[in-house]
Amino acid sequence: MIRFNNVSKTYPGGFLALKQVSFTIAPGEMAFLTGHSGAGKSTLLKLMSMMEKPSVGSIEINGTELSSIKYQQIPYVRRGIGMIFQNHNLLMDRTVFDNVALPLIIEGYSHKETRKRVEGALEKVHLSSKLKCFPYMLSGGEQQRVGIARAIVNKPPILLADEPTGNLDPKLSLDIIRLFEDFNDMGVSVLIATHDLGLIARMKYRTLTLKQGHMITDGIVDGLQTLGDVDGN
């Protein structure tokens, strides 16, 4: 579960990136996060992944209050969040297997269990044949799926995706979103930050919209035109 309670974030220099944002993503819920550049999407994701600390308010992830968390506790909370990035954040000098296995190695899983889980995760993203490949040998879509496999391999209760379809064609984008739906069906909470208003309109999931740091809508957005209005286009 993700809970934001009156969260504000001011960066050094006085820039107010988020203003009193409150929302809750329940266990097993799937939602989109949208807004134009500078709306505060990245700040919100950074707060959830503990790259930043809130200036005001409280954030709760999987039952842990983040504002009072100690540095040493951060990795353990992060293990409960699968994070997917637009630029994939893969280790280029390691094989697909090693990249996907990383969270399991960190958590101390046995070699046998690691292999089983990695193979299972890669099968879900249809990359079983690329086990021994290095990321630079894969296409952008394949790299994105490796990132997804790494995010889900340790079965986290939350998935956060930052522009997961940003560089992909519409068909691949839809395939990726279908994957998220599959994980969501298994009870994983999914929050996808995206600019792709068409995708949001097609999927009809709850959408959190940010504008200049404010949460301006929270609900199922009906139709592309409505989203366009929200985005100010």
Add this chain to the structure above:
Amino acid sequence: METNHTRQSKSQLAWTGRVTAYFIRHLQQAIGSLGDLWRTPFTSVMTVLVLGISLTLPATLHLFVKNTQTVTEQWNSASEITLFLKLSTSDKSAQNFVQRVQLYPEVDNVVYISAEQALSEFKLISGFGQALEYLDNNPLPATVLVTPMKRFSQVQAARELLVKLEKEREVDQGKLDLEWLTRLEAMSELIEDIVLGIALLLCLSVVLIIGNTIRLAILNQKDAIAVMKLVGATDSFIQRPFLYAGIWYGVLGGLIAGICVAILANYFSIALVQLTDLYQSQFVLAGLSFAEFLFLQLIAIALGLLGSFISVRQHIRAIEPTAD
């Protein structure tokens, strides 16, 4: 604090499986860090050589001190106590005294030189033979040369024996010529202090060099470290390969130092054999013993580990993941 998810996933892992996995991961990280050194041969070789050569100097100086001590011990053991008997001591009393001294447990050998023998020897050596003929009485005392047993030939023990012998009624004065030995010992101690000082400075430089090498390795893997942190790696997990790298630097640097010391000892030994042959001496230069070699290895490993530890503590925490 761990999340419910973490606790749940951890409980899923069998205890023995986790322990085995822990050691396997350590082994993998240790071997992996050796592989990282292999992949950056120039930096690795340079660091190992710097460490090895830095340790070679104090280790070689230690050998010098050790061999000097061996030599001075040999000289110590040849030390003699000279006892000048009172002029009033008769020849018979002197013989009795010699017999008594020979019974001392500390004494190895006693040589008695009567006053007459001493005078005739002096006549021969001094060249005042005829002049001495005009003396009414022999001014020289009878002399006893005492050689202590080996275990009583050290400076302190020999001094104690001298004091004991001087208390004998026949003895007028005793003499133990140890001044030069005391000076030699003082010089040896000074060299030891210098060696210690140089060793400490070189050890400090080794720590700094390894720390800097590890710092560069950390910065080189900054992106990978950020990704690891994002997927839940603790600092201790991330720093482990770098600590192993420090240990490998120590192991290899220690080996280089050991080899260099052996080569230098062999080189000096050849020169010393030529020198000692001239003095018909049997001195053999001692190299590092196995225990000393192990100690050198331990020191090298400890320095490597310390350098890398300081570096990882300072730099790994500073690397934070970004969303870019």
